[in-house]
Each structure stands twice: as structure tokens, then as C-alpha cells.
Amino acid sequence: MSLEATILLALAVPLAGAVLILLVGRHPNLREAVTLATAGTLFLLVASLVPAVMAGGRPAAALGEMLPGLGIAFVVEPLGMMFAAVASFLWIVTSIYSIGYMRGHGERNQTRFYAFFAIALASVMGVAFAGNMLTLFIFYEVLTISTFPLVTHAGSEEAKRAGRVYLGILLGTSIGLQLFAIIWTWTITGTLDFTDGGILEGKATGAVTGVLLALYIFGIGKAALMPFHRWLPAAMVAPTPVSALLHAVAVVKAGVFTVLKVTIYIFGVDNLAELGSSEWLRYMAAATIIIASLVAMTKDNLKARLAYSTISQLSYIVLGAMLVNAWGIIGGGMHIAMHAFGKITLFFCAGAILVASHKTEVSQMRGLGRTMPVTMAAFLIGSLSIIGLPPFGGLWGKWFLALGALEADKLVMVAVLMVSSLLNVAYLLPIPFRGFFGDPPANPGDDHGAGIKEAPWPCLVAITVTSLGCLVLFFYPDPVYDLLKQIVTPPR
Amino acid sequence: MISGHLPALQVVLPLMAAPLCLLLRHSTATWGLALATTWGSLAIAITLLLQVLSTGPVSYEMGGWAAPWGIEYRVDMVGAFVLVIVAALGSLVMPFARLSVAREVAADRVYLFYTMYLLCLTGLLGMAITGDVFNLFVFLEISSLSSYVLIGFGGDRRALTAAFRYLVMGTIGATFYIIGVGMMYMMTGTLNMADLATLLPAVAGTRTIQAALAFLTVGLSLKLALFPLHLWLPNAYTHAPSAVTAFLAGTATKVAVYALIRIYFTIFGGVDVFETFFIREVLMGLALVAMFAASAVAVFQTNIKRMLAYSSIAQIGYMVLGIGFATVTGLTGGIVHLFNHALMKGVLFMAMGCVFWKLGSVHIRDLAGLGRRMPVTMAAFLVGGLSLIGVPLTVGFISKWMLIQAALEKGWWPIAVLVLISSLLAVIYIWRVVEVAYFRPVAAEPGAESASKIAEAPLSMLLPMWVLAGACLYFGIDATRTLEVAAAAAMLLGTTP
Numbered sequence: 006m007s008l009e010a011t012i013l014l015a016l017a018v019p020l021a022g023a024v025l026i027l028l029v030g031r032h033p034n035l036r037e038a039v040t041l042a043t044a045g046t047l048f049l050l051v052a053s054l055v056p057a058v059m060a061g062g063r064p065a066a067a068l069g070e071m072l073p074g075l076g077i078a079f080v081v082e083p084l085g086m087m088f089a090a091v092a093s094f095l096w097i098v099t100s101i102y103s104i105g106y107m108r109g110h111g112e113r114n115q116t117r118f119y120a121f122f123a124i125a126l127a128s129v130m131g132v133a134f135a136g137n138m139l140t141l142f143i144f145y146e147v148l149t150i151s152t153f154p155l156v157t158h159a160g161s162e163e164a165k166r167a168g169r170v171y172l173g174i175l176l177g178t179s180i181g182l183q184l185f186a187i188i189w190t191w192t193i194t195g196t197l198d199f200t201d202g203g204i205l206e207g208k209a210t211g212a213v214t215g216v217l218l219a220l221y222i223f224g225i226g227k228a229a230l231m232p233f234h235r236w237l238p239a240a241m242v243a244p245t246p247v248s249a250l251l252h253a254v255a256v257v258k259a260g261v262f263t264v265l266k267v268t269i270y271i272f273g274v275d276n277l278a279e280l281g282s283s284e285w286l287r288y289m290a291a292a293t294i295i296i297a298s299l300v301a302m303t304k305d306n307l308k309a310r311l312a313y314s315t316i317s318q319l320s321y322i323v324l325g326a327m328l329v330n331a332w333g334i335i336g337g338g339m340h341i342a343m344h345a346f347g348k349i350t351l352f353f354c355a356g357a358i359l360v361a362s363h364k365t366e367v368s369q370m371r372g373l374g375r376t377m378p379v380t381m382a383a384f385l386i387g388s389l390s391i392i393g394l395p396p397f398g399g400l401w402g403k404w405f406l407a408l409g410a411l412e413a414d415k416l417v418m419v420a421v422l423m424v425s426s427l428l429n430v431a432y433l434l435p436i437p438f439r440g441f442f443g444d445p446p447a448n449p450g451d452d453h454g455a456g457i458k459e460a461p462w463p464c465l466v467a468i469t470v471t472s473l474g475c476l477v478l479f480f481y482p483d484p485v486y487d488l489l490k491q492i493v494t495p496p497r
Numbered sequence: 498m499i500s501g502h503l504p505a506l507q508v509v510l511p512l513m514a515a516p517l518c519l520l521l522r523h524s525t526a527t528w529g530l531a532l533a534t535t536w537g538s539l540a541i542a543i544t545l546l547l548q549v550l551s552t553g554p555v556s557y558e559m560g561g562w563a564a565p566w567g568i569e570y571r572v573d574m575v576g577a578f579v580l581v582i583v584a585a586l587g588s589l590v591m592p593f594a595r596l597s598v599a600r601e602v603a604a605d606r607v608y609l610f611y612t613m614y615l616l617c618l619t620g621l622l623g624m625a626i627t628g629d630v631f632n633l634f635v636f637l638e639i640s641s642l643s644s645y646v647l648i649g650f651g652g653d654r655r656a657l658t659a660a661f662r663y664l665v666m667g668t669i670g671a672t673f674y675i676i677g678v679g680m681m682y683m684m685t686g687t688l689n690m691a692d693l694a695t696l697l698p699a700v701a702g703t704r705t706i707q708a709a710l711a712f713l714t715v716g717l718s719l720k721l722a723l724f725p726l727h728l729w730l731p732n733a734y735t736h737a738p739s740a741v742t743a744f745l746a747g748t749a750t751k752v753a754v755y756a757l758i759r760i761y762f763t764i765f766g767g768v769d770v771f772e773t774f775f776i777r778e779v780l781m782g783l784a785l786v787a788m789f790a791a792s793a794v795a796v797f798q799t800n801i802k803r804m805l806a807y808s809s810i811a812q813i814g815y816m817v818l819g820i821g822f823a824t825v826t827g828l829t830g831g832i833v834h835l836f837n838h839a840l841m842k843g844v845l846f847m848a849m850g851c852v853f854w855k856l857g858s859v860h861i862r863d864l865a866g867l868g869r870r871m872p873v874t875m876a877a878f879l880v881g882g883l884s885l886i887g888v889p890l891t892v893g894f895i896s897k898w899m900l901i902q903a904a905l906e907k908g909w910w911p912i913a914v915l916v917l918i919s920s921l922l923a924v925i926y927i928w929r930v931v932e933v934a935y936f937r938p939v940a941a942e943p944g945a946e947s948a949s950k951i952a953e954a955p956l957s958m959l960l961p962m963w964v965l966a967g968a969c970l971y972f973g974i975d976a977t978r979t980l981e982v983a984a985a986a987a988m989l990l991g992t993t994p
Contacts, residue, residue, distance in 0.1 A: 070975065071895075071974060071976055071977070072895065072980060073981065073984070077974075143889040146889045147890065150883070150888065164936075169932075176886075176921070177921055180886075180920060181921060184901075185913060188913070189905055192902055192906055
């Protein structure tokens with residue numbers, strides 16, 4: 006099969022899966038089989054592209070023109086390759102998890118849930134493989150709209166309000182700022198193709214570049230840079246698998262992925278370094294890192310705490326991009342993969358706790374390690390990886406980001422990274438520690454205390470896979486590193 | 498040869514069919530005749546467009562009288578494009594109209610409805626095809642008078658007031674237009690557009706011509722409902738039968754916009770009206786106000802047809818804004834939005850027609866739970882709504898892209914920002930409907946056996962609606978064809994690139 010066909014199939018397979026899911030919606034087992042088969046096929050398709058990209062190839066495909074001279078085109082470059090691989094792999098895991106969660110929790114409208122999930126993944130593939138900014142923008146918007154029914158899945162008044170915030174901020178920033186920047190770029194350069202070294206180099210003055218950069222970075226609302234971060238905590242009203250895959254991996258990473266793409270291929274790293282347009286945005290990112298961590302400490306609701314943690318971690322990647330040097334970019338790219346595994350584990354655990362013991366608040370989880378040892382152990386692993394301690398993958402993201410900050414001679418940023426790590430410790434570790442060492446609250450008439458009561462087994466399988474992933478990525482980060490090394494040459 | 502007479506047939510066909518309807522009197526028979534006629538018109542319009550694309554503008558002398566004395570029909574790219582828009586909407590509304598009209602119009606008047614419908618189509622097609630300013634007035638009146646009647650068919654008594662109001666405002670507009678034409682005739686002695694274009698530059702500096710331009714602008718602005726001359730539109734659209742609203746929203750104002758384009762770029766083509774007469778400041782200023790004021794008003798409407806009517810006023814602002822740029826990109830954006838907006842408003846009003854057919858109301862509180870009860874209709878509404886917002890992969894995105902590009906090419910970035918912000922207002926009023934339809938449970942009606950059962954409109958209404966919805970998506974994904982035609986039209990009008 007040609008590489009071009011593979012790219013197009015990677016987009017078509019999840020869409021076809023969505024249609025099939027709708028068709029067989031009456032038979033839950035068959036429906037879940039379709040989801041798993043689709044996810045598996047997608048991962049194989051994406052994986053089959055890896056060798057070509059590793060060898061320096063850039064497989065491409067085009068879907069025809071949309072506006073004169075501007076088409077829907079796909080080019081697989083290393084960053085997108087990595088993002089697609091992570092997202093499609095974790096979709097399989099999440100699908101397994103969803104089966105346990107959705108049934109265990111007795112959710113309604115499961116057919117709609119699985120169908121929109123598949124559509125969302127199709128748009129993630131579109132974002133990852135986009136060959137120009139227009140294509141990326143289109144799939145970015147499709148992703149927003151296809152996840153709206155997932156966020157508002159419960160259909161309650163609260164879900165409706167959250168949906169408004171979600172759509173309002175994401176559409177507002179993308180149409181109001183990002184689209185404006187895209188059309189501006191188009192009128193300046195006459196192209197929107199992602200090009201090595203950037204298309205704006207030498208075409209725009211420092212002032213214009215500065216304004217454009219700000220429009221892009223804030224316009225990519227999915228990156229949740231403050232003050233456009235409110236949608237992410239709001240989205241937590243969604244069922245946990247959505248929070249896990251979409252709001253810890255696919256959607257938010259599509260945001261920071263776009264930030265990296267824009268930095269590298271629209272502005273050009275060297276161009277930005279020379280013009281210095283990104284200086285102040287570094288401080289915005291740094292502020293988001295610290296403030297979001299502080300807010301996370303105040304949240305008693307576990308999912309809300311994780312959401313603010315995600316906001317903070319996303320800004321690591323924005324910071325990496327804004328450092329505009331090779332280590333920063335590599336660090337940002339690494340962090341996309343590393344944080345994905347860590348955070349999805351944490352969300353899986355949050356969902357498992359909800360299904361097994363109906364607890365949502367951190368304060369209720371004292372002593373939970375006795376009844377849910379696997380879940381709590383996984384939570385510990387995920388937390389350690391997010392904090393960036395060996396032997397877990399999260400270390401590498403922070404390592405390279407710190408290198409990037411040193412390279413840019415910004416000791417302040419190194420300090421920010423370290424302080425943030427300490428804050429991570431403060432808001433994450435108490436949960437597993439109290440879970441294992443604390444006494445379960447005395448609850449009269451409640452005999453949960455005795456014996457092990459874990460979430461359904463598909464949930465446990467998923468949790469185990471992702472926490473093992475954190476471990477594996479510590480020892481074998483090479484594939485990710487080798488991929489990213491192709492984009493920027495590290496100083497050696 | 499018959500193909501040589503296509504420009505005449507384009508107008509004569511519906512004009513002849515209209516009195517036949519009057520003679521037939523039988524509801525279904527008149528509907529069949531009207532259906533055949535509209536689809537015939539569409540075939541002619543498409544043939545003409547293809548002819549223009551391959552061999553350039555087509556000129557036709559009515560009755561064989563040579564141009565400055567006789568009436569010339571002239572089909573160029575712009576005209577052909579508008580002809581296709583009008584004929585396509587006219588023929589797609591027809592299959593939809595049968596059941597919708599049967600529900601909303603008294604049975605003994607249905608044949609009158611189709612008579613008027615065909616006359617209105619005649620007028621609109623005639624305006625787009627004629628190369629003579631007085632002839633344009635005649636067709637303007639034909640279309641206007643018949644549309645007053647069409648609006649008056651609405652089941653509600655308020656439809657009569659709405660029609661009367663439109664009659665008064667429309668007549669003032671037409672009168673202003675004819676005064677302008679008279680002044681031009683006084684100065685040049687000709688009514689032929691091409692002739693006027695060559696003679697006008699010599700007398701452009703005179704006060705008479707300046708006054709003529711003002712009269713023409715105001716007259717046509719009334720017809721196209723440019724803010725603040727839009728007061729007739731909301732009531733007319735709200736109380737007219739659903740089929741009429743779908744038809745008029747997609748065609749009547751569009752043809753008036755077309756006439757305005759003709760005046761500025763063909764008749765006054767040799768004069769730089771935008772720089773010398775403050776036309777640009779006035780047009781763009783009003784267009785921007787329309788975009789915001791009308792959208793803001795739309796947010797607070799509880800009758801969805803009225804909400805969409807206000808949205809139309811805002812969207813007309815986009816078209817006029819495109820004209821105001823007077824550049825190829827701007828005009829391309831304006832012209833392509835004529836087409837795109839006709840598609841999306843067609844879908845939206847047809848969806849409301851389906852809802853009215855089922856529920857007898859389009860009030861927002863009655864829409865609760867419709868996402869479940871009428872999934873096909875509401876999905877089409879969603880497609881139209883997303884187009885209105887301008888989400889990528891829908892036609893609205895294309896229009897917005899062109900307008901913003903035009904603004905940025907000129908360096909007028911505040912206008913680009915305003916276009917974007919105003920399109921976000923559309924999110925608010927569309928999403929209000931979506932939330933009610935998909936999140937609010939159906940109010941338990943006494944006697945209703947099951948509120949959550951699927952109860953769709955009949956296929957003959959759903960099908961035309963989905964053809965338009967499909968077009969909204971198709972021309973949003975591959976806009977090269979529409980943009981090519983619109984750009985060719987914009988070039989032809991001799992704007993500065």
C-alpha cells in the first residue's frame with residue numbers, strides 16, 4: 006500500500022468506524038468490537054508510516070483545492086508522526102477503558118458517545134498530518150465541534166453551561182484570533198504550507214511578527230494558555246474517558262502541537278530567535294505554569310485538580326516553543342508524549358475510583374489504597390511521571406526543557422520549571438500517600454472498607470498499560486528523540 | 498434556432514406559465530406546471546452560464562430592435578451567476594412548497610399562490626438578465642408586487658400588515674430608483690446600460706448625476722434591506738408562508754444587491770464613484786453597523802423565523818461590505834456570498850418550514866427536544882447554522898475568508914477584526930436554538946402519546962432541504978468553482994485589482 010493511501014486511510018478509517026458504530030448501535034458488544042477494531046486498524050496504519058518518516062521521508066497526500074491556490078493537503082513530518090502515534094495508541098487503550106467505564110457507570114447514549122469519539126480521532130489525525138495551516142485549522146475546528154457532544158454528554162444543566170464555555174472560548178479564540186492570523190499570513194506570504202525554516206522569515210517586520218505570534222499563540226485556545234484556559238476545567242463534566250483521551254491527550258495536545266508547528270514551520274525558530282518576538286510570551290507561559298499549579302492545589306475535586314495540572318503542563322510545551330532553540334523544541338515535543346502517558350493514567354484512575362467507589366473529591370479518598378491497590382499504585386506512578394522523577398518518562402520532557410532554558414540563558418525559566426515540579430509534588434503526591442497510609446473515613450452502615458473492590462477489569466487493563474508506558478518511556482525514549490531530532494539540530 | 502433565444506425564454510417561460518396557472522385553478526395541476534416551469538428556467542440559466550463561461554457575454558436584442566433603441570438583454574458572468582442562484586432556489590423551493598403551502602395557504606387560493614410565485618420569479622430573473630435600466634425597473638416592480646401578494650398569503654393576519662408595510666417601503670424604493678433613472682436619461686438620452694457606461698463619465702461631475710446616484714443608491718438599498726432601511730424585512734419574513742420566506746430570503750435581496758453592483762460597476766464603471774462621492778464610507782459604515790446591530794437584535798428573538806430575518810440583514814451587511822472594498826477580492830467575496838448566503842438561508846428557512854409543518858409554530862419554546870423528534874430537520878438546521886457562523890468546511894467560511902483577505906489586502910485590519918467579531922455573534926443566536934433543540938426535554942403535552950418518538954416532515958420537504966444543505970457543505974469544501982466564477986465576474990466589472 007502506498008504511503009499516500011495510508012495517510013488518507015488513517016483519516017477515513019475512524020470516520021468509517023463512526024458510521025459503523027451508528028449502524029450497529031443496537032448491539033453493544035458488536036459496537037464495542039467495531040470501536041476496538043477501528044482503533045487497532047488506525048494504530049497499525051499510523052505505525053506503518055513510522056519507518057518512512059524515521060528514514061527522513063515526508064509522505065504526502067492531497068485532497069484537492071478548497072480556495073484557489075490553497076488546498077487540503079497532508080504531509081507527515083516527525084512531530085505530527087509522533088503526535089499521531091501517541092494519540093492512536095492511546096485510543097486503543099482508552100477504548101478498552103471506556104467499555105469498563107461506560108458500562109460500569111451505566112452511562113446513557115453510548116452509541117453517540119463512541120461515534121463522536123471516532124470522529125474526534127479522525128480530526129486529530131487531520132491535525133497531526135496537516136500539510137498547511139488551512140488544513141490544520143479546518144481539522145482543529147472539526148475537533149472542537151465533534152467533541153462538543155462528548156463534553157455535554159450528560160445533557161444536564163451543568164453540562165450545558167460547561168458546553169457553552171467550551172464552545173465559546175474555543176471557537177472565540179480560533180475564529181477571532183487564529184483565523185485572523187492565518188489570513189494575515191496568507192496575504193503577506195501567499196502560502197500557508199508548512200516549510201522548514203518558516204514562511205514568514207524575511208517577509209514580515211519585527212512588529213508584525215510579534216503581533217502575529219501573539220494572535221497565533223492565544224488564538225490556539227486548545228493550548229489553554231491563560232487567560233484562555235477556562236474551557237478545560239469546564240470540559241471535565243464529560244465522562245472520564247473523554248477527559249482522559251481528549252482533554253489530557255488529543256484535544257489539548259492538538260493545541261500545543263499547533264503551537265509547535267506554527268513556531269517551527271510558519272515563523273521559523275531562527276527567525277523568531279533573531280527577532281525576539283517570543284520573549285514576553287515566555288513569561289505568559291511561565292505565569293500559567295505557576296498559577297495553574299497553585300489553583301490545582303486548591304481544588305478538592307480530583308478531575309478539576311487534574312485539569313489545572315494539565316493547564317500547567319501544557320504551558321511547559323508552549324514555553325519550550327517560545328524558548329525558540331533546538332532543546333526547547335525537542336523538550337516540548339518530548340513532553341507531548343511523556344505527559345500524555347502520565348496524565349491519561351491519572352485520569353483513568355480518577356474514573357476507576359468514580360466507578361468503583363463513587364468518590365469524586367480528594368478529601369474522600371483517604372485510605373482508598375486498601376480497597377483499590379492497583380488503581381492507587383498506578384496513580385502514584387502517573388504522579389511521579391508528571392513530577393518528572395526517574396524512572397518515569399516524564400523526566401525527559403523536563404530535562405530537555407531545562408536544557409533549552411539554559412541554552413537561552415534564562416535561569417528564571419529553569420527556576421520556574423523547578424518550582425513547578427515542587428508544586429506538582431504538593432498537589433499530586435498527597436493523594437496516593439493518604440490513599441495508602443491514611444485511615445478510611447469511618448462511615449456507619451458502609452461495609453466497603455473490607456476487601457478489595459477495584460474497577461471493572463477493562464479499566465484495570467488500561468491503567469496497567471499506560472502506567473507501564475510511563476516506565477518504558479524512561480528507558481526507551483530514543484524513538485521519540487530520534488524523530489524530533491530531525492526537525493531541529495541540537496547544538497553538539 | 499431555439500438556443501439563440503434562450504435569454505428571452507429565460508423570462509418569457511415563467512411569464513407565460515403564470516397566467517396559465519390562473520386558468521388551471523386546480524391546486525395540484527398548477528403546482529405541477531409551476532414545478533416544470535421553474536426547473537425549465539433552471540436548465541436555461543445553467544445553459545446560459547455555460548455559454549458565458551465558454552464564449553463570453555451573450556447579447557440579445559428583444560424583438561430584433563438594435564441596442565440603444567430597443568431593449569437589450571445582456572448575460573455576462575455576474576448576471577449568469579445570479580440567474581443560476583435565483584433559478585436554483587426557485588426550483589428547489591417548488592417541491593418543498595407543495596405540502597408546505599397546502600398547510601399554510603387556504604386551499605381555494607393555492608393556484609393564486611403559484612401564479613404569483615411564477616410572476617415573482619419572472620421579475621427576479623428579468624432584473625438579472627436585462628441590460629436596460631428602465632426594463633430593470635419594470636421587472637423590479639413585477640417581482641415586488643408579486644412578493645407583496647406572496648407575503649400576504651401568510652396564515653396570520655399580521656401577514657397583511659407586514660405586506661402593506663413592505664408595499665409602502667418597496668414602492669418608495671422603486672420610486673427613488675426610477676427618479677434616478679430619469680435623471681440619468683435626462684443627461685444622457687439613453688437607458689441602455691452599456692450606452693450609459695460610455696456616456697456618463699462626461700457628465701459625471703454634474704449635480705444631476707450626483708443626485709441620480711444618490712436616488713439609485715437609496716432606492717436599491719431599500720429593496721436590499723440595507724440598515725437602516727431594513728424595517729420592512731423582519732415582519733415580512735416572519736409572517737410570510739415558509740416557502741415564500743425560503744424563496745425570497747435566497748433571491749429577492751440578492752437580486753437587489755446585484756442591481757446595486759450593476760449600477761456602481763457597469764453603469765458608473767467609468768467613474769470612480771467610491772472615491773469621489775463618499776459612497777464607500779457610507780456603504781461600509783452602514784454595512785458594519787448592520788452586521789452588529791442586526792446580529793445583536795437576532796440574539797434576543799424568540800420567533801426563529803424573525804431571528805433568521807435579522808440575521809439576513811446582518812449577512813446583507815457582509816455583501817455590501819464586499820462591494821464597498823471595490824477590489825477584485827472584495828467584490829469576489831461579496832458576489833460569492835450572494836450564492837453562499839442563498840444556500841444557507843434556504844436551508845435554515847426550509848428547516849423552519851418543516852418545523853412549522855409539524856408543530857404549527859416556530860417559537861423557540863416549542864423547539865424543545867426537536868433534536869430527537871426531528872433529527873433530520875435539525876441536522877440540516879445545524880449545517881445551515883454552522884455555515885452562518887462560518888465554520889470551516891461550510892460555505893460561510895469561504896465568504897468570510899475572502900472578505901477578511903480583502904480587508905487585509907487593503908490594510909484595513911480593523912474591518913477584518915469587526916468581520917470576525919460579528920461572525921461570533923452568530924454563534925450566540927444559533928447555539929441558543931441548538932441548546933433548546935438538543936438539551937431541553939420535550940414539554941409533556943396533554944394527549945401526546947409519546948413525545949420522544951421520531952416525527953419527521955415528509956420526504957418531499959426534507960429532500961430539497963438536504964440538497965441545499967449538501968450544497969452548503971460541497972461548496973464549502975471545494976470552493977474553487979464558485980470562486981472562479983465570482984472572481985471572473987469581479988474582474989469583468991472592471992475593479993482595480
